[in-house]
Amino acid sequence: MKWLALLGMSALIIASFQVPPALGFPEPELARIIFFHLPCAFSTVVFVLFAAYSSYRYLATREWIWEFRALAATEISLGTAVATMLSGILFSKVQWGAWWHWDPRQTSFLIVLILLGAYFAVRMSFEEEVSRARAAAVYSSLTLVPVLFLFFVFPRLPQVLKNSLHPSTTVQSGGFSQDYWTVVLGVFIMLLGTCIWIYKLHVRTSLLEQVLKDQDGQLETSGNRPTAYRVDRGVSLREPD
Amino acid sequence: MVGCEGLGKRYGRRWLFRHLDLAVAPGECLVVLGINGSGKSTLLKILAGVVPATEGRCDRGSDPRLTLGYAALDQPVYPVLTVAEHLELAAELRGCSPRVEELLAEVDLAYAAGVAGRHLSTGMRARLKFALAVQAEPPAILLDEPSAGLDEKGRHIVGRIIESRRARTAFVLATNDPEERRFATHEIALG
Amino acid sequence: MKSPWAREIGAMVRKEFRTELRSKSASYTAFMLSAITVFTLAFAFYGRELPPDAASGMLWAALLFAGVGTLTRAFVAEEEQGTGDLLRMWAHPHAVYWGKALFAFLQMSATAGLVTLLFFMLAGVGVSNYAMLGLALLGGSAALAGMVTLVSALVSRGSNRGTLAGVVALPLLVPLVALGVTAGRSAITGLAQPAGWASCGGVWCYTLLVLAMAPYQLAAVWGEP
Secondary structure (H helix, E strand, O other): OHHHHHHHHHHHHHHHHHOOOOOOOOOOHHHHHHHHHHHHHHHHHHHHHHHHHHHHHHHHHOOHHHHHHHHHHHHHHHHHHHHHHHHHHHHHHHHHOOOOOOOHHHHHHHHHHHHHHHHHHHHHOOOOHHHHHHHHHHHHHHOHHHHHHHHHHHHHOHHHHOOOOOOHHHHHOOOOOHHHHHHHHHHHHHHHHHHHHHHHHHHHHHHHHHHHHHHHHHHHOOOOOOOOOOOOOOOEEEOOO | OEEEEEEEEEEOOEEEEEEEEEEEOOOOEEEEEEOOOOOHHHHHHHHHOOOOOOEEEEEOOOOHHHHEEEEEOOOOOOOOOEHHHHHHHHHHHHOOOOOHHHHHHHOOOHHHOOOEHHHOOHHHHHHHHHHHHHOOOOOEEEEEOOOOOOOHHHHHHHHHHHHHHOOOOEEEEEOOOOOHHHHOOEEEEEO | OOOHHHHHHHHHHHHHHHHHHHHOHHHHHHHHHHHHHHHHHHHOOOOOOOOHHHHHHHHHHHHHHHHHHHHOHHHHHHHHOOOHHHHHHHOOHHHHHHHHHHHHHHHHHHHHHHHHHHHHHHHOOOOOOHHHHHHHHHHHHHHHHHHHHHHHHHHOOOOOHHHHHHHHHHHHOHHHHHHHHHHHHHHHHOOOHHHHHHHHHHHHHHHHHHHHHHHHHHHHHHHOO
16 A cells, blocks of 8 residues: 555656646746645645544543544644645745745744644643643634634635735636646645554554553563552552451 | 542553542541552542542532532632631532531631631641531531641541531541541551 | 522632732732833834834734733632632632633723723824724723633643743634734724724624633633543
């Protein structure tokens, strides 16, 4: 399966250099970074929304699997968000002449990145695992509304849209050919598949760590060396003297 | 009644206790023994609902605000509220009668009704906490080292509170004090 | 006969008032922080005229920092002095939230009034539509109170609470600020009134959303064992 994915990605990378450039950009050839930028942005949206859903499920059920899923999804969305931001900054420099333009989409995405970063600040502030899980879950579900606002509403507000440099008009007026879209969607599917694979590994690792913690000191013995910590502390119920 | 099923608490990779099943009915007094750091206070805090458990569940009655009383040695009080105001606030939030005069008389704090929390001595604070714990006459009361820091009079008050209610109340005491062990109908040892 | 909710929320509000009136240090510090924030931001335009376009942004920045700086005490102070457990044992989380949020709203409204007065005095900028500005500031105060009270509960049991509160609250309040700045700009300049009223409505929608969600979030993170 992994070899197939590797082959598919290689084919898409080659195709991304072969398809005719999109119209409507000052530097059409250098706009090919969109093949990477857009799929990263789409993946960020998918994982951010899934993280918020997992957080809600954790709060509703208090099952650790949902906390592990939320953590994994947020970590991946942070990674893809950083990739989106960096590729967007490169695009901005090449196409618009400056690294940062306060473009509404650029700005709103930066705030989403900050929201994702704050999730980890919350996690790092709690030593106790149950408190940490709850605080992180509440924060993640709190961010859903601002994130939806920043992704889907703010960049489309009329007073904001008129100041936007983002090539929404290029996309909507058919500046992207069918081949262009095929490559974009192909890369998105490959990237999503890769992210889901990493996500599953992450969740599995968290589950194994949980099992290790549950086993406590039992697995720390080697030969005749005593365990570092006792497992079940003895509890006796006895009648008073 | 107060109890727990499969209760466990872990800090990092260290389990304080695990697979704990308890059920304390009115008329019973469970004394929790153990060395310092064995988890006695943590167990009571989990039963009281102020600290989350790592696993398991607790039975605290239908409305823990009214069915559970808790007093701990290390529990602070509001520094700017007076003794009487503490009782009034607790009663308003819980939805029970404040019984300020009656409770202060029982714990011998009537003279300090208007004293702010920050001006109370350790013993006076302890007695205020007992008054708050028994205010709603809950069917279950948790006491963490109730006599610690108390003089002879204070210890006598603790004994009176327990004896006057033991027939209709489930008590859980966390203690290392041999005097307090005399109240026990059951004991467990942690550690 | 008083409803249980009214009784519990009233008890919380009275407790907050009592605590503030007797300690005073918190209110005084809040007043000083608000004044210093406004002065520092207005100082950025020292010797120059503040463009009316920029005035709204500066005002909301001042409100944001003053609000986050002063309102996070709601639950952080409870945990610092160790009395959070008392509230957990005595009160419903929802009643605790509404009591503290209501008190925070009163505190924030006073802060917003002071900040706005100071700001317009220092900035020398006029206002074209007082009703729009007033409504936006009122809604903004309610949203700030509601959100920062919740954030205060979220961070209260963590470490680095003061810093963490800012890190958590500020990004969450960005939509509010974006809407408030637009409404404020329209109120100050008198231009784009329909957009200004729409943004004012947006501020109140954000407020209602926060107040609808927050009690349940608080119960999950602070109240339940």
